[in-house]
Amino acid sequence: MDAALKQFKAARQLYVERRFAEAFDKANQYRRFINYTKIKHEDRRRKGVPTVSIIIVLYRATMESVGCIEALCKQAGATAEVIVVDNGFSKKLYKFIRKLPVLLIRNPINFGPSEARNIGAFFARGTVIAFVDDDSEPSDNFVESAIQSVSDPNVIGARGRILKGGSGEQSPHYDLGDYVQEASFNLEGNMTVRRDVFFAAGGFDLLMFGHEGHELAERMRMLNHGKSIVYWPELVISHDFPTGASLKAKRERQATGMLYREYRRCTYAEKPLPSLPVKIVQEGFSFVLRNPTVSSLDEQVHQLRGWAGDVGIELLIETDASTDVISSKLANIRTEFPVTLLKFKTNTSFSNQTRLRYPNVIVIEGSFLTPSISWITIIKVLNDQLIKHADLTSIFGVATYFESTQGSMLGSECAFDELFIQEERRVKREKALERRNAYPSTLENTLDELSNRIIHQCPYFNDESLTVPRSKRPYSLKVGFIGSNELYAELNSLCKVTMLVDSEQKDPSSYDVLITESVLSSALQEQLLTSVSDWQARFSSEGKPSIFWFTESSIYIPVFADLITSFDHLFVSNKEAHGVIKQTLGIEGQLTDVWIAPRINNQIKHIKKPSFSNLNMLYDGWADTLHFSDNRELIANLLPHGVHIAETKWEFNQRRLTETPELQRVIIGCLNEHQFNQALKEFRVALFTSQTLRSPEQQKKQILKALAAKTNVFYFAHESDESRITELLGGLLPYVEVFTNVDLLAERFEQLKREPWLRKLNAQKAWRYVMTYHCLENSLNEVLHLVKRDSKPQAPRVSCITVTKRPELVDTIIANFKRQTYPDKELLVALNCSGAEFENFEHKLKSEVKNVKVYQLGSERNIGFCLNWLIRESSGEFWAKLDDDDEYGLNYIFDYVLNTRAADLDIIGKKMGPTYFEASNETLYRDPSLIEVVDTLIYPGNQVHLAGATFFGRKSLLDEVPFSESLRASVDVDFLERAQAFRKRLLLIQGS
Numbered sequence: 001m002d003a004a005l006k007q008f009k010a011a012r013q014l015y016v017e018r019r020f021a022e023a024f025d026k027a028n029q030y031r032r033f034i035n036y037t038k039i040k041h042e043d044r045r046r047k048g049v050p051t052v053s054i055i056i057v058l059y060r061a062t063m064e065s066v067g068c069i070e071a072l073c074k075q076a077g078a079t080a081e082v083i084v085v086d087n088g089f090s091k092k093l094y095k096f097i098r099k100l101p102v103l104l105i106r107n108p109i110n111f112g113p114s115e116a117r118n119i120g121a122f123f124a125r126g127t128v129i130a131f132v133d134d135d136s137e138p139s140d141n142f143v144e145s146a147i148q149s150v151s152d153p154n155v156i157g158a159r160g161r162i163l164k165g166g167s168g169e170q171s172p173h174y175d176l177g178d179y180v181q182e183a184s185f186n187l188e189g190n191m192t193v194r195r196d197v198f199f200a201a202g203g204f205d206l207l208m209f210g211h212e213g214h215e216l217a218e219r220m221r222m223l224n225h226g227k228s229i230v231y232w233p234e235l236v237i238s239h240d241f242p243t244g245a246s247l248k249a250k251r252e253r254q255a256t257g258m259l260y261r262e263y264r265r266c267t268y269a270e271k272p273l274p275s276l277p278v279k280i281v282q283e284g285f286s287f288v289l290r291n292p293t294v295s296s297l298d299e300q301v302h303q304l305r306g307w308a309g310d311v312g313i314e315l316l317i318e319t320d321a322s323t324d325v326i327s328s329k330l331a332n333i334r335t336e337f338p339v340t341l342l343k344f345k346t347n348t349s350f351s352n353q354t355r356l357r358y359p360n361v362i363v364i365e366g367s368f369l370t371p372s373i374s375w376i377t378i379i380k381v382l383n384d385q386l387i388k389h390a391d392l393t394s395i396f397g398v399a400t401y402f403e404s405t406q407g408s409m410l411g412s413e414c415a416f417d418e419l420f421i422q423e424e425r426r427v428k429r430e431k432a433l434e435r436r437n438a439y440p441s442t443l444e445n446t447l448d449e450l451s452n453r454i455i456h457q458c459p460y461f462n463d464e465s466l467t468v469p470r471s472k473r474p475y476s477l478k479v480g481f482i483g484s485n486e487l488y489a490e491l492n493s494l495c496k497v498t499m500l501v502d503s504e505q506k507d508p509s510s511y512d513v514l515i516t517e518s519v520l521s522s523a524l525q526e527q528l529l530t531s532v533s534d535w536q537a538r539f540s541s542e543g544k545p546s547i548f549w550f551t552e553s554s555i556y557i558p559v560f561a562d563l564i565t566s567f568d569h570l571f572v573s574n575k576e577a578h579g580v581i582k583q584t585l586g587i588e589g590q591l592t593d594v595w596i597a598p599r600i601n602n603q604i605k606h607i608k609k610p611s612f613s614n615l616n617m618l619y620d621g622w623a624d625t626l627h628f629s630d631n632r633e634l635i636a637n638l639l640p641h642g643v644h645i646a647e648t649k650w651e652f653n654q655r656r657l658t659e660t661p662e663l664q665r666v667i668i669g670c671l672n673e674h675q676f677n678q679a680l681k682e683f684r685v686a687l688f689t690s691q692t693l694r695s696p697e698q699q700k701k702q703i704l705k706a707l708a709a710k711t712n713v714f715y716f717a718h719e720s721d722e723s724r725i726t727e728l729l730g731g732l733l734p735y736v737e738v739f740t741n742v743d744l745l746a747e748r749f750e751q752l753k754r755e756p757w758l759r760k761l762n763a764q765k766a767w768r769y770v771m772t773y774h775c776l777e778n779s780l781n782e783v784l785h786l787v788k789r790d791s792k793p794q795a796p797r798v799s800c801i802t803v804t805k806r807p808e809l810v811d812t813i814i815a816n817f818k819r820q821t822y823p824d825k826e827l828l829v830a831l832n833c834s835g836a837e838f839e840n841f842e843h844k845l846k847s848e849v850k851n852v853k854v855y856q857l858g859s860e861r862n863i864g865f866c867l868n869w870l871i872r873e874s875s876g877e878f879w880a881k882l883d884d885d886d887e888y889g890l891n892y893i894f895d896y897v898l899n900t901r902a903a904d905l906d907i908i909g910k911k912m913g914p915t916y917f918e919a920s921n922e923t924l925y926r927d928p929s930l931i932e933v934v935d936t937l938i939y940p941g942n943q944v945h946l947a948g949a950t951f952f953g954r955k956s957l958l959d960e961v962p963f964s965e966s967l968r969a970s971v972d973v974d975f976l977e978r979a980q981a982f983r984k985r986l987l988l989i990q991g992s
Contacts, residue, residue, distance in 0.1 A: 002485055008109070011023050044104075049125060055120035055124065057113050081103070114212045117203070122276065133237070136238060158192045174241065183230055184214050190236075190239075202273035203216070218265075472904070478498075481514075482517070482532055482535060486673065487549070491515070515783070529560075571782075572592065573592050594701045603709050604681075615683045617642055624692045645666055690725070707763075707766040710766075712759055712762055715729070717740050768894070800820070800826065801874065804884035810844050818848075825876075830869060832866050841854070842854040862966070881952070935988060938987070
């Protein structure tokens with residue numbers, strides 16, 4: 001949705017600037033992204049199939065609008081429905097609107113009247129659509145007149161009459177007299193149109209606000225030769241003509257609209273407006289009759305008449321016979337049901353050829369009815385969602401039952417004979433897994449056709465349905481924010497953030513702090529700066545602190561100088577800019593390093609299995625390859641080693657692929673941020689070069705993302721850039737492998753392929769460093785300090801628990817605990833045996849470990865009882881199991897805690913690690929070929945055993961999933977199985 005809104009705002013701004021060609025292209029991009037079903041809406045409409053849908057658009061509405069809606073609802077009855085589309089700033093009226101039987105659509109931004117009407121039409125159920133101004137007063141017979149206005153089959157639309165509402169003026173074109181005549185849609189606030197014609201024409205042009213009705217009428221006439229748009233004098237509302245500033249603004253909009261109409265007249269053929277998306281919202285059934293007998297049609301239709309008022313019915317008739325033979329029979333049927341006569345070739349599926357009106361589809365071969373069964377019985381069974389029905393055993397003519405191309409499935413499951421309905425959510429999940437299983441084993445670009453208009457988007461690494469939800473943000477801070485979508489998402493992963501530009505909440509008292517990022521906009525810079533200044537003034541008047549976060553290079557300081565000096569606090573992400581600001585503006589800002597957000601950028605793989613077998617090296621730099629010949633030569637030399645090229649910053653045209661034919665097969669396309677984060681977890685190495693179009697901060701952030709995903713990073717420095725490496729990488733230098741020779745780079749890569757444990761070790765160290773020193777939490781803690789909030793989340797305490805029957809291993813227990821670098825920890829030990837040695841055992845532990853609790857539990861208790869006992873006695877938020885005969889690394893607990901930053905996890909563990917062989921004094925992996933780097937979530941059906949000696953979990957987990965106190969063996973396996981049954985989130989850690 002965010003991508004669509006961004007394209008819409010850009011398109012509207014270009015239209016206002018009268019850059020029509022660019023605006024039209026941006027509008028088409030918006031149409032590709034937008035999904036109307038995601039827009040919030042509340043449906044209180046009456047059930048049934050209305051004839052007319054009345055659409056009212058609100059913007060800064062008053063109680064006058066409520067009166068209009070109420071008047072139309074009183075007339076609606078069963079023949080009409082009312083759809084209210086709020087374009088913004090009308091929330092105060094919701095309590096009145098929600099008492100009425102209407103569909104209320106709450107747009108995320110002000111779409112303008114044209115697109116708002118299109119959105120309302122998308123949800124409309126009637127065959128006729130009427131558009132009414134919200135501040136008008138409809139006549140008492142408006143609904144009846146709206147239906148009559150297009151009752152003539154040769155009329156595709158009508159405009160009505162507007163009477164003078166009060167003391168205002170009236171335009172001559174408002175009232176054209178008492179007789180029907182040919183007209184245009186020059187009253188968008190009082191018009192009707194056939195729904196199918198409106199959708200086929202593409203609806204209102206979303207760019208226009210002024211003359212949009214005229215432009216729609218032109219398109220409808222082009223597509224419907226011989227059909228009329230008329231003036232219907234009985235279609236009456238009362239409304240005043242605008243005056244003063246409102247009239248002036250209207251004239252300016254109309255002037256732009258006239259110029260745009262001229263532009264569109266010249267480009268209709270080249271750039272037709274696409275048809276609007278169709279939503280199936282009516283309750284009903286689409287019957288597809290394949291080769292029916294002509295003699296049986298009347299009898300079959302007769303049985304449906306009794307249900308037509310309660311449920312929608314549509315007939316689609318496929319026949320190989322001459323259409324003339326059956327057309328005569330359809331004349332009477334069309335007066336009662338929508339009927340489409342189809343003539344298809346053999347083996348052609350109708351669902352790919354036409355749009356269906358209803359979500360429930362029944363396909364019927366030949367003669368269907370038998371003496372003991374009828375369509376009505378089937379409809380009743382489906383409508384009541386019954387599981388079984390005795391009469392259904394005699395159905396023999398049903399070929400299949402399936403979802404239409406536009407509809408949605410029934411809400412619950414029912415199955416009988418050849419009819420089977422599946423729950424929509426399960427079907428979608430299965431389809432997603434089918435797409436994943438359909439991935440090729442080798443990732444390779446195999447484009448056959450190049451287009452000069454289509455942007456090549458990578459289809460992989462985009463399964464967002466398997467991401468990990470978080471139950472609670474770690475910070476209680478409430479932030480009002482103006483800035484980029486990327487920083488918004490990063491901050492919102494940690495605390496509650498509201499984007500103020502699109503928010504209706506204008507009261508700063510709802511927030512703790514204002515954070516504004518330096519955002520450049522070629523089209524809207526002045527408006528953006530003004531908006532930021534207004535918000536800063538509001539926060540200041542309420543005594544709320546404000547922070548300006550400067551993330552651009554120093555050359556843009558003059559653009560934001562006024563804001564920098566007016567905000568209470570300044571954060572600067574660019575070292576050079578920090579010095580320039582101090583020198584020129586005299587402000588000592590807080591210098592922040594580049595960061596990542598662990599809940600977005602991490603090493604946790606959210607998929608069940610690897611998708612490809614050849615993901616070796618990822619180079620995010622298709623634009624850099626085209627721009628710098630040295631990069632192109634470098635990549636060509638790395639082709640034998642499995643390099644793949646992607647692009648995350650710039651969009652590129654497929655035609656550009658022909659410029660580098662030798663690289664075409666390894667270019668996987670444009671990746672969005674989500675895809676890039678997922679792809680990093682699949683590739684062994686991420687490659688970066690010193691010759692790039694990105695700024696140093698942008699490149700450093702991409703490097704941080706790769707290291708956070710436990711991907712090894714190679715940095716190739718061209719000869720002229722070697723001196724800049726230390727300045728760019730800074731503290732990252734020990735964790736990034738820098739090369740100036742391509743042969744050495746290739747040799748090192750092949751070594752990491754042969755020795756995965758080495759790659760794993762390097763990746764783990766780099767991941768630990770990034771998660772510790774380059775997280776956004778570090779900067780957010782500074783924000784808490786500046787706003788004098790002491791709600792900084794504390795590092796959780798970890799309780800190390802050990803159960804032993806061998807008191808002689810006390811030194812190993814002490815050594816494992818002391819070795820841990822994590823500071824806030826405690827040790828709890830249970831001696832699971834009886835005997836006098838307990839006192840010596842306890843004394844030894846308490847004399848060498850400060851924060852320790854020791855218990856003696858009899859040998860009649862199993863290990864599950866002992867673990868439950870220790871966890872209940874612990875004071876930590878998490879517990880970590882340390883076995884008495886295993887050796888744990890320095891950062892064992894520290895790494896576990898870092899993982900809790902990335903996801904809301906219940907249990908973390910590892911597979912069986914390396915084994916020490918005392919006789920040979922060697923530590924070996926059982927199978928080095930199975931060594932992996934990234935960490936994987938465990939899903940049902942993706943069983944991976946976690947070694948019991950590596951368990952790390954939440955203390956609260958014990959309330960639902962305690963260890964078994966009756967099993968004498970496999971207690972850890974039983975614990976994991978029950979945790980999965982309770983849908984707990986489990987993570988397999990591959991790190992060292």
